[in-house]
Amino acid sequence: MAEQPDKRINITCTQDVYNSMKPYLFDEVVEHFYVILLNRNNQVVKLHKISSGGTHGTLADPKR
Structure with a gap:
């Protein structure tokens, strides 16, 4: 009970995909x-x- 469950990102639109991928693809x-x-x-x-x-x-x- 001391550990918090992983908070997963919910994808409902293309903006959610953009926001979740931005840190990986920036620069x-x-x-x-x-x-x-x-x-x-x-x-x-x-x-x-x-x-x-x-x-x-x-x-x-x-x-592949």
């Missing part, structure tokens, strides 16, 4: 492709980086 000079995994309550469970690319884009392999 980056290359493109990144992330997948945000959500539970049934639209709470972020995990953030997974698929790929990093150059200044104009990145490739995401669907077989």
Whole structure:
């Protein structure tokens, strides 16, 4: 009971995604492709980086 449960971010709109990803992507000079995994309550469970690319884009392999 002494430990507090993890407070998970709730995603309800694109602004929520922007606000949750901003700290990870602020001042980056290359493109990144992330997948945000959500539970049934639209709470972020995990953030997974698929790929990093150059200044104009990145490739995401669907077989991965």
